[in-house]
Amino acid sequence: MVRREFLASLGLLAFQTRTLSEVRVDGRRLNRHLGALARFGRTPEGGISRVAYSDADLEGRAFAMELMRAAGLEASIDHAGNILGRRHGTDANLPPLMFGSHIDSVPHGGNYDGQVGSMGAIEVAHTLSDTGTATRHPLEVMLFQNEENGKTGSRALSGEIRDGELDLVSHTDKTIGEGIAFIGGDPAKLDEVRREPGDIAAYLELHIEQGAILDQKSIDIGVVEGIVGIKRWNVTVTGFANHAGTTPMDQRHDAMLTAGRFVDAVNAVATEMSGRHVATVGKLEAHPGAPNVIPGRVELSLEIRDLEMDKIDRVFEAVAEAARELAARNGTTIALEQYYLSRAAPTDMRLRELVASSAEALGLKTLWMPSGAGHDAQSIARLAPVGMIFIPSVDGVSHSPKEYSRPEAIEAGANVLLQTLLATDALDLSG
Amino acid sequence: MVRREFLASLGLLAFQTRTLSEVRVDGRRLNRHLGALARFGRTPEGGISRVAYSDADLEGRAFAMELMRAAGLEASIDHAGNILGRRHGTDANLPPLMFGSHIDSVPHGGNYDGQVGSMGAIEVAHTLSDTGTATRHPLEVMLFQNEENGKTGSRALSGEIRDGELDLVSHTDKTIGEGIAFIGGDPAKLDEVRREPGDIAAYLELHIEQGAILDQKSIDIGVVEGIVGIKRWNVTVTGFANHAGTTPMDQRHDAMLTAGRFVDAVNAVATEMSGRHVATVGKLEAHPGAPNVIPGRVELSLEIRDLEMDKIDRVFEAVAEAARELAARNGTTIALEQYYLSRAAPTDMRLRELVASSAEALGLKTLWMPSGAGHDAQSIARLAPVGMIFIPSVDGVSHSPKEYSRPEAIEAGANVLLQTLLATDALDLSG
Numbered sequence: 001m002v003r004r005e006f007l008a009s010l011g012l013l014a015f016q017t018r019t020l021s022e023v024r025v026d027g028r029r030l031n032r033h034l035g036a037l038a039r040f041g042r043t044p045e046g047g048i049s050r051v052a053y054s055d056a057d058l059e060g061r062a063f064a065m066e067l068m069r070a071a072g073l074e075a076s077i078d079h080a081g082n083i084l085g086r087r088h089g090t091d092a093n094l095p096p097l098m099f100g101s102h103i104d105s106v107p108h109g110g111n112y113d114g115q116v117g118s119m120g121a122i123e124v125a126h127t128l129s130d131t132g133t134a135t136r137h138p139l140e141v142m143l144f145q146n147e148e149n150g151k152t153g154s155r156a157l158s159g160e161i162r163d164g165e166l167d168l169v170s171h172t173d174k175t176i177g178e179g180i181a182f183i184g185g186d187p188a189k190l191d192e193v194r195r196e197p198g199d200i201a202a203y204l205e206l207h208i209e210q211g212a213i214l215d216q217k218s219i220d221i222g223v224v225e226g227i228v229g230i231k232r233w234n235v236t237v238t239g240f241a242n243h244a245g246t247t248p249m250d251q252r253h254d255a256m257l258t259a260g261r262f263v264d265a266v267n268a269v270a271t272e273m274s275g276r277h278v279a280t281v282g283k284l285e286a287h288p289g290a291p292n293v294i295p296g297r298v299e300l301s302l303e304i305r306d307l308e309m310d311k312i313d314r315v316f317e318a319v320a321e322a323a324r325e326l327a328a329r330n331g332t333t334i335a336l337e338q339y340y341l342s343r344a345a346p347t348d349m350r351l352r353e354l355v356a357s358s359a360e361a362l363g364l365k366t367l368w369m370p371s372g373a374g375h376d377a378q379s380i381a382r383l384a385p386v387g388m389i390f391i392p393s394v395d396g397v398s399h400s401p402k403e404y405s406r407p408e409a410i411e412a413g414a415n416v417l418l419q420t421l422l423a424t425d426a427l428d429l430s431g
Numbered sequence: 432m433v434r435r436e437f438l439a440s441l442g443l444l445a446f447q448t449r450t451l452s453e454v455r456v457d458g459r460r461l462n463r464h465l466g467a468l469a470r471f472g473r474t475p476e477g478g479i480s481r482v483a484y485s486d487a488d489l490e491g492r493a494f495a496m497e498l499m500r501a502a503g504l505e506a507s508i509d510h511a512g513n514i515l516g517r518r519h520g521t522d523a524n525l526p527p528l529m530f531g532s533h534i535d536s537v538p539h540g541g542n543y544d545g546q547v548g549s550m551g552a553i554e555v556a557h558t559l560s561d562t563g564t565a566t567r568h569p570l571e572v573m574l575f576q577n578e579e580n581g582k583t584g585s586r587a588l589s590g591e592i593r594d595g596e597l598d599l600v601s602h603t604d605k606t607i608g609e610g611i612a613f614i615g616g617d618p619a620k621l622d623e624v625r626r627e628p629g630d631i632a633a634y635l636e637l638h639i640e641q642g643a644i645l646d647q648k649s650i651d652i653g654v655v656e657g658i659v660g661i662k663r664w665n666v667t668v669t670g671f672a673n674h675a676g677t678t679p680m681d682q683r684h685d686a687m688l689t690a691g692r693f694v695d696a697v698n699a700v701a702t703e704m705s706g707r708h709v710a711t712v713g714k715l716e717a718h719p720g721a722p723n724v725i726p727g728r729v730e731l732s733l734e735i736r737d738l739e740m741d742k743i744d745r746v747f748e749a750v751a752e753a754a755r756e757l758a759a760r761n762g763t764t765i766a767l768e769q770y771y772l773s774r775a776a777p778t779d780m781r782l783r784e785l786v787a788s789s790a791e792a793l794g795l796k797t798l799w800m801p802s803g804a805g806h807d808a809q810s811i812a813r814l815a816p817v818g819m820i821f822i823p824s825v826d827g828v829s830h831s832p833k834e835y836s837r838p839e840a841i842e843a844g845a846n847v848l849l850q851t852l853l854a855t856d857a858l859d860l861s862g
Contacts, residue, residue, distance in 0.1 A: 107719040107724075108719040171721070209677065210674045211674070212678075212682070232722050241831040242829060242831055243641045243829035243831075244711035245659060245661070245736050245802075246641040247643075247827065249698070249701050250702070251643070251827070256694055256712050257694060257695065259691070259694070259715075260692065260694025260698075261694075261695050263688060264691045264695060267680070271680045271681070278675060278676060278680055280675035281687050282720065282721050282723060282725065283722055284717050285716075286713065286715050288539040288830075289713065290537050290579075290580075290714060291711070291714055291732035291734045292661075292711070293538075293711075293713050293830040293831075294711055296831065303722045305676050372676040372678075373676040374723075393677075396678065396682070397671075397673060398673060399673060399675070399719075399721075399723070400673055400724075400727065
């Protein structure tokens with residue numbers, strides 16, 4: 001099937017050559033708001049540490065709610081702690097069109113991940129308000145909480161919060177449950193924020209690519225085809241803690257040595273298998289953790305991502321086999337316990353087309369691509385059609401203070417979000 | 432020179448066959464005190480975390496001072512935070528005979544390291560008091576503070592505290608300087624606790640072996656010939672923090688990967704070179720330390736020990752060469768900064784003989800051996816003749832909750848300390 005026939009079959013052909021709305025976002029205001037948001041949790045390196053449930057998170061959230069009100073949105077916090085900005089539609093019978101992102105960060109992260117999409121969504125609402133542009137659907141600008149450490153906020157909407165998950169400890173020393181209460185939610189009422197299929201007309205998210213593909217190819221807009229799946233494991237190496245001065249090299253059961261070899265093996269397995277999967281050890285803690293003690297236990301993280309869940313499992317099996325072999329070499333054991341799963345999620349085919357046609361009508365170059373990073377859109381994909389828009393990350397840097405996207409790229413992305421939103425609003429999404 | 436001639440040349444032959452004092456320690460009281468001390472900082476695994484300057488340290492110290500007073504000692508805290516128990520001698524012109532150890536522990540350590548020697552020293556003083564045994568020299572029972580994380584207390588006596596050392600952060604979040612004040616010292620007056628050669632007649636220390644040699648060979652007492660030297664380095668791997676989902680394997684500058692390979696290389700170098708040196712990575716911290724971020728920086732510790740300082744340097748050079756090569760393999764850099772040096776220290780030849788003859792006269796089997804662990808005796812060796820007595824560690828376990836020495840071995844060690852002390856008191860040490 002050629003593309004025109006395919007589009008015709010979806011009733012979408014009109015959008016290929018449609019006339020754009022004349023409305024455009026205020027790029028200077030948008031970039032000014034991004035700069036202002038960067039104050040909250042700023043680090044000496046110029047990035048931010050605004051992990052969910054920190055004081056900086058709380059301050060950033062208060063600022064975002066002010067911006068929502070200035071944009072003509074009715075701002076509130078739902079029981080899951082998400083920030084919700086509502087605007088009426090002209091047809092009271094339609095479910096809301098949702099768009100947004102997140103403003104929490106990884107520890108020592110940058111000023112663009114989540115923040116471009118969040119400030120971009122508020123800017124789109126502000127533009128609609130400034131220009132008196134009405135939509136058929138009610139609008140919900142959503143800033144999901146704790147995206148970076150488990151997509152807690154969006155997974156509350158999709159009903160995916162597991163038993164015991166609220167007791168996990170976040171990057172602050174609060175549990176997730178305590179964190180939700182800290183930011184104004186009510187962990188006892190998570191069920192009430194849950195949405196069912198049909199409750200949301202569609203969800204759109206603007207985000208930085210976080211990879212180098214768009215930047216290297218000088219492309220303006222990534223049309224996201226889907227989001228890779230992720231599995232994470234807690235890896236525990238158990239050896240025997242002993243005095244570093246009195247235990248000869250050949251009598252050690254050194255958990256750190258096994259852990260070091262494990263890190264090397266993860267890399268070897270991932271680079272030797274063909275494909276676009278990635279495997280990462282991002283965290284490692286040795287116990288007791290003193291220079292003069294052979295570690296008896298080391299805990300580390302393993303994360304594997306791919307577009308196919310089967311591929312994740314094949315990479316993992318190869319890692320686990322190597323791990324068992326290398327642990328036995330110095331009389332230690334290794335246990336790998338999966339604690340996190342995020343299924344690969346394709347975006348909606350109609351919304352991909354709308355993103356692409358909006359960008360092209362704005363004179364922007366597009367590339368269809370998967371997302372290597374997880375996003376809140378993944379949770380909402382269980383309930384509603386989702387679409388995602390990527391803008392370039394300079395040098396592909398992300399989750400780092402050096403993360404950067406150009407102001408004009410941010411403005412372009414917000415305009416694609418605006419046009420896609422208006423086109424989606426015009427579409428019959430019930431089918 | 433055969434041994435008798437050698438001893439005769441030292442004027443020590445008499446001690447080979449000397450009559451022991453009839454006095455013996457109260458082994459049940461000693462072991463009861465050890466059990467009572469184990470309450471302070473107890474961990475669920477049955478060991479202790481009584482790191483210097485913790486609340487548990489403070490409580491354990493108060494308990495030790497009570498025991499000193501019960502043993503007839505005049506207990507005080509010096510400006511360095513060491514606990515000092517004094518007893519008069521019959522000759523006011525003689526410098527004090529010092530003996531003791533430490534009661535601080537590594538994180539998640541055991542109940543014997545330092546504690547056997549500390550409670551043993553107090554028990555020896557208690558026995559002298561109970562039996563009305565006078566000594567020519569004044570006695571000083573010394574419990575040095577922060578042995579485990581830098582021998583701060585004993586190095587204050589030898590004047591080895593470096594500029595800036597008081598600003599280093601200890602295992603508690605206090606700096607060393609704050610810690611000294613916390614336990615009752617005065618960091619501004621460290622100079623006043625400094626001793627000069629001649630100020631101390633001799634120093635004796637009873638300690639667990641912390642290795643498996645005595646236990647494996649069923650020997651009662653180790654006559655310590657000297658203490659190995661130690662060097663420690665802070666190792667910093669610098670790569671580039673990036674998103675773990677969007678950065679392909681071949682585009683990573685993963686500091687964790689370099690760190691893992693470094694741990695493996697340290698082990699390979701140390702096991703391939705012949706000798707009794709040991710090399711250990713006990714501590715590792717990845718930054719930012721999240722499962723979904725490729726670490727941009729990893730900090731780890733390197734420690735190398737040997738009886739010869741030159742050998743330590745040769746092992747280090749081989750490690751450093753391997754490190755530079757492996758760091759370059761994935762576009763990272765590695766910096767090794769030495770931050771700690773403890774010179775190898777031989778014990779006094781006369782005191783070795785007195786330890787050996789005391790043990791043999793008590794019917795105990797002895798072995799002459801080096802100490803793989805560092806001890807406060809090392810600092811005092813710069814000022815005075817030192818002697819050390821080892822008792823067996825079951826299975827050689829130390830710096831672990833599973834550390835164990837048998838009650839009868841502890842009693843035997845304390846009796847050797849008592850007899851060695853009395854013999855040393857009789858000796859003319861001015862030569």
